[in-house]
Amino acid sequence: MITTGRDIETILFKNGYNQIGATRRHAKIYMSNIRELKTVIVIEAIQAEVSGTCSLNAVIREAEEKYNILLAVDPLIILIGSSRTHKLYGKNMMTIDCSDSKIKCRGYSARYEKECLDFIDFSKKQRKIAKANLDISKRVNGNYSTWILYIIMMINVCCFYNAVKTGGLGFAGYTSNNGLEVYAISAKAIIVNKEYVRLISYMFEHGSIGHLFGNVVSLFLLGKMLLKRKGTLRFLAVYMLGGISAGYLSSAYHYFVMKDLQTITVGASGAIFALLGALVMDVLTDDNMIGMKKRFAGFACAMLIFNSIGFNIDWIGHVGGFLSGMLLMWYINKIDQIVMNLSEMKICNLKANGRM
Template sequence: MFLEEKYLLNRLTYNFIHDYECNIVLINNRSSEVWLEKKIKGKSHLIRIIQRSFDWQNRLKQEVDLTIENVKKLKRLIIGRSVHVHNVYIATHPPVDEWEYLKKPISIKDNKFTTMNVYYLDEDNREYEAKRLHDNIGIDYKPVEFPNTEIEMEQLTHYLKTLIDSEYQKNIKETEKLFQNGKPVITYLLLIANILMYIVLDINGGSTNPEVLVNYGAKYNPAIIDGEWWRIISSMFLHIGSLHLFMNMLALFYVGTAVERMYGSTRYSIIYFLAGIVGGLSSFAFSPQIAAGASGALFGLFGALLFFGINYKRVFFQTMGWNVIFVIILNILCGLLVPSIDNSAHMGGLLGGFIASSIVFFPKKKKWFVQLISFIVYIGIISGLILYGLSNTSVEMDETLQLQRTQELIEAEKFDEVVEITSKAIKYSNDTINYSSDYEAELLFYRSFALIQLDDLNKAKKDLEKVVMINPDMAEAHYNLAILFLDEGNSEKAISHAKTALELQPDNRSFADFHQRLLNEG
């Protein structure tokens, strides 16, 4: 009878795999145990078939309870959130005492698994229990035919077992091959390039210095509008601060190596840069801030993992699926909660990476129609981002950045550049309703200061006169005007502005001394 049980286990397993296209989840040859999965009409069924007999119902009950605990350990191997478990025992004789109550559906307290049904295929109830199993799963039952002789049964059992094991090993090898399409050569080169560029920035003034970032290729909307589109790519290799570099390079090391092994180095490179371009253009279209970093490209790699997950759901969720989804959601939430994070670049990179993956597809696999449509969609996205960015005047200038750059240039005594930058910003502020008059007044004041240093006093005076018209409470502007009028010999206006400056800042000793000096000279 042992041979019949062994034959039935292998025949049922083989039929489930080849007739009903069940997936092999796990095979334990030591305990003659097989786990299969079948998805029908949105419901997942986990089928466990094991050759085991029980003399008493309490031993069967203990084994059923243990199986429930073991089922929970298989979470990552099972797809779906409403999984019905079918626990099938193949035996010669049933327990001698009352045990049929175990046939009732058993509720499993778990957010993935819902119920377990127990089936006991003993010598007298094989047909009935096997049919009940098929009916509960929702598939047609085909009676199992047994060979006429033991020799034939033994040979056929061995043959079926060989086929099942071969199928299982084939699935394992096919899964392993998915991660053996390339070595992470490009990932390491990208790591080196990003670190080297960080060192270059650090040597030449610091990676947190906006002026240095702009000079070395950061995403800077005014320059891009002037035709420097190469910044979309160059900004992918710059990072703002050591923490920014460390976090991105850590993600690149772990995610990049995985994606490069999946797609191969050539496809990986295409995905990385196409995603980075969409991320950079999204930042250009929706954010006025200076931006740098590999974040857009890195989110593109997450997009590539999601594309892999759609095409290989089982492998994806058995390996990294929920971790990838959690990291993506976490980063999106951080981008929404932390103003300094460029969420538009992240979302653009994620979308770009997903579409880029569908363009290049997988090694040794082609879907020309899907790839062509994806390419057209990609061109449409970058075209739309460019057109929107050029027409979206609210992102042409970053008020805080322009003032910060101006102050740093003044400290560096680069007065020609101060005049150039402030002139562009002032023109933009005059054409845009989104910027405050205080912003324009500050820009005019800084430009006047640079013009004074360049000995262009007439233009400086005009700027200061505009400043006090826009913001009459800027004491420094009145003070500088007083000095310029004094140089012209217009003592009356000089005294007037010096008096206003002192009234605005009565505790300023320089203002008081200058005003008194004018009064004495007058």
């Protein structure tokens, strides 16, 4: 699989070619510096819109006039672009198809046999490396399925329905705390009584239909993004551990700072902000997302501030979840990088031993 012009140049240089120049028709001219005079013309077919032998002859004439040389009678033509985008046929023709990165050779003569075979061999090796890298990526990030999102969303809906059914909660909001205080967190429950199981149960309870709807929608949007980037296991780790951390930080804040033992907290907001924090950390450390870093960070900060202002909002849980998510993703990325490095070392050893 040849993906860049640099790969083509590497193979040509290896076979004793030097680039003598380029034409206005998106063609690069290479000539051999060995005994037998041979010429290679590399044409970017997508840009040049090559449509026939007339275009090829024009490229050759332009090169001869521009550089005051006489090119080989039968040059090797390397056409970069989908085979469906041109109608150029002739002897010594090689097409590097950008749509599937396959190399197709047509009627090359014996004098260019070594070059063509080198291109084909290089392409096969690159395909093996690409497949190995894809396998590494799958092992590191894992597969993902949106079913886990639907399951968590359904658990939230079922818990809300149960709270309404038992009479402790109305669809519009609280009617009494009796239906929620068994599952909610508070400074008294977590810090004093050490009922740590509530750090899980509180994430699936909500105070009103609006509270539930907002969290479910946010969970779906942010969760799907993180699932695609990091896989199911990492998503679950961030969601659960981030939610637990947010709940504990909220309880500790109410106990040590506010001296409030009775206020209860419910909702998946802490876990959802952990997803947001994880996404921010993953984007900020991804070199392929350079153009999106500032935008995404600004969006995340605006979302955090907007959703932490108002009455009956546990802002410390939101901030705690966000920071916990960032820390978890930083740690996950460090582990993934170690695994990637070890796997790449294995690939390098295979290449050195000629097994790839």
